[in-house]
Amino acid sequence: MALARLNAFAPETRFDHANRNGDPILDARHVAVTFKVEHGQVEAVKDISFQLYQGETIAIVGESGSGKSVTARTVMGLLTKRARVSADATITFNGQNILKFSPKARRALRGNRISMIFQEPMSSLNPLYTIGSQIVEAIRVHSRISRTEAEARALELLRQVQIPEPEARLKQYPHQLSGGQRQRVMIAMALSNDPDVLIADEPTTALDVTVQAQILNLIRDLQQARGMAVVLITHDLTIVRKFSDYVYVMQHGEMREHNTTQAIFADPRHPYTQKLLASEPQGRARPLPNGASPLLIARGVRVSFMMQHGGFFKPDMRELVAVDSLGLTLCRHETLGIVGESGSGKTTFGQSLLRLNEPAAAEILFDGERVDGRTRKQMQPLRARMQIVFQDPFASLNPRMTIGQIIEEGLIVNGIGKTRAERLDRVQDALEAAGMPGNILSRFPHEFSGGQRQRIAIARAVALDPEFILLDEPTSALDLSVQAQIIELLRKLQDERGLSYLFISHDLKVVRALCHRVIVMQHGRIVDEGPVADVLSNPKTEYTQRLVKAAFEIA
Template sequence: MTSPLLSIDGLSIAFRQNNVERRVVDNLSLSINAGETLALVGESGSGKSVTALSILRLLPTPPAVYPQGDILFQGQTLLHASEAQLRKVRGNKIAMIFQEPMVSLNPLHTIEKQLYEVLSLHRGMRREPARAEILTCLERVGIRQPASRLNDYPHQLSGGERQRVMIAMALLTRPQLLIADEPTTALDVTVQAQILHLLDELKRELNMGLLFITHNLNIVKKLADNVAVMQNGQCVEQNATRPLFNHPRHPYTQKLLASEPEGDPVALPADSPVLLRVADLQVAFPLRRGIFRRTVGHHYALRNLNFELRAGESLGLVGESGSGKSTTGLALLRLIASQGEIWFDGQPLHQWNRKQMLPVRHRIQVVFQDPNSSLNPRLDVLQIIEEGLRVHHPELTAQQREAQVMEVMQEVGLDPETRHRYPAEFSGGQRQRIAIARALILKPDLMVLDEPTSSLDRTVQAQILALLKSLQVKHRLAWLFISHDLEVVRSLCHQVVVLKQGEVVEQGPCGQVFTSPAAEYTRQLLTLR
């Protein structure tokens, strides 16, 4: 038998601070062969991403320490390798797609420059042949009109487009092992299917090993050869994909497989008044060319959107990445310029300036798509969550604010004892819960939720959906729910609007659209879910 491409042997990982050691991974053993996919699944905070980062020794030491075990790549230790040896492996032989693309991409460099840097460093390519390969790769990962996007900066791309650029960056090196940490989190089902097909194709073409970290069990079923389930830093079950899904042995695996979004939206009272009315909403971004950056045209990110949202009602916005979903949310929050009418509780927000908007800000809250870039890394969780209270409720004492923070942390499934930790000390899913808590603490009338459950595992996702529903009943909260997860939308939303390239292709009651879709694009989305 040939030796595994990657072997993790009895690995333990801990964080040491003030002479106190907190173990986050305990006695983990995994192996991946060339041409094989191993899926690592489990709830957020179970040690999946820490394990992935340890393979390339990307965790700072200290505070990270390795009390026992080893990591072998092609029979050679990585855990005890020198920095010079690691530099030969990182990017060249082992590439990684990181969980949060906005943090991983350099905001000061164009997409072309960042992708060219990869080819220049790892494959020694010159600019012209590199440009041709970059365009081919961007097209393969689903970036439309890639030649027109090369000079864009990361902030000019949607969350899904940034994720696709990260995937392209990893694939350009043609690695022997690819570590993919939630690579399809921000992608809609159409692009997701395209990326999964591409990864499978490259795996066969390059005989590449793939460590795939995800909470999406549907993807695991389609892509993985073997599955390892982690809970609280331990591997509780490991098996080939089909036997594990058909006959899970461990209670936690059984719970994980049973945690699909289910149930119907909360009952909407007949007397619910209209809270938000949107008429002919449009968002256009200027296209600038030449040395003087003159405006030569406009790109319409959103056209002619119309809907009404009542108190206690949920509206789902679905569609592929770049279709205008997040743009809609930002326009309703008056964070970007738009045309058309936005009426909130009878007030014309579309006519108001920034100063006029301040008194109603606490009534409309938002949970952004990328929690890591929306949380201040210099503030602890208590300071982050209480910030809205400081601004909108200055009459509260520090003790009252802290009590409310602890209460809302419990509501979203966070341990209040962790309130003095910083965002970097939490997993991606836990950071998303911090962002949700920050919005909920002001008890708004309307919340714009931009992919709020995308980085959460199924068990926590079910908890968050149950929480949102209970809050909706208790406070008659309205949700504008932006998502590519159609099962979640179906469970939470009363209405749905399907967007494609900024245009509405279908809208109506959720049950009707999901059961009898009129548009071909909607049928395609439902087929691929």
């Protein structure tokens, strides 16, 4: 018999099935998924079963790579050609086994009756089309309504998910929105056809703490109004506790335990579940060495963009000031946090310091040298010393290159390593330092989970042995237990190599554990700053108070 059928903590049928009226709207039994890889097969999901009833929310939790997203994609029919679903698997939706549906029937179901919010919005949104046209397409594929009606519906959906200036956003492209705003667009598209089942794969990963609760409350309100059932895939246990009715815990593709939310949190029975519930970012930043000298100084940094309002024939161009004359000082060995809501200018500010975007005005000194005004060629000698880990690892890792090629590329460009063997040694050391095995050099980014890709991105930065790393939401895709490992890794690297970090995040728990000082941003301005303990325990502004309350009191 298969493992899942022998596990007393995770039987085939839910513990509360006797208290339920009617049949589940979604009933998955004995689902196993394997992927063909270069040297054999990978068992991503191993004989799992779960049930979802109308109008409820179930949560599927577990570490990165546990099989959560593969399970969701199996339900949606979005697995790659290299995937194989076990012959005895069944996924019943409204009494029909959808695994037996034709491709045409699955397409009609997908995005209409069963919809999904994906973890990485930049890889899900088409960069060649405006936000408005993509939402309109999602509506008109399944509904016979005019384009004008669909555009009105799209505008209303953007308002529901609380995107600022929704009229202007309809005409913009995905790259013009922040990570959190793109995630909200994905939520609007998923809800566009009033689905019966909504699969939310890390729906609030890219969102700041104040918007997380708003989005989840929005989904819950829609669920209650329409009787929608929700599958919530997340690593945030505070969200699970507040918003789910039943919890499934996965590890290494297996179902370790499941039970009602109340029972799981009150009395976790499996050791892995106990470990998950005990995981939360711990500790505080170690004190700075005496007399730590400044490494990065910025003054008067201003970044603005021109945004189009109005129609095509009467465009009204307005200036959007994303970063409004800001400054900071970052010392050697220091970690400086930047927090704020989506669209507050955190990432734009950080990238301008590395000259990845062109500020309208700035004075930026790195190790005593002016870097503002330098050409791209003049910046090249500094690139190995100034590295970045981007928010969305899938968008920043070349899908056509292997992991070994991706990490080695930076070494080649910067002339690090005399021979290929020497470079590969550095690549493997960097991967192992980031918590990944060194034997994955021939694999491609799409073969890894979101959290694993994030660790690969960290390894790519560390391989160049930099002095300064801009970390843009580096733990946003990671589950709680791995977050703690990454925090310890960053601390270890900082101690061993004297690294300085600029840490951009919406997760104030991680900021509290890792950062020495913190800057709070809103609408392109700094509204609060100081030592982490002071700002988080005694916030000066109402905005900072709201951020702190949302971060630490969501449960």
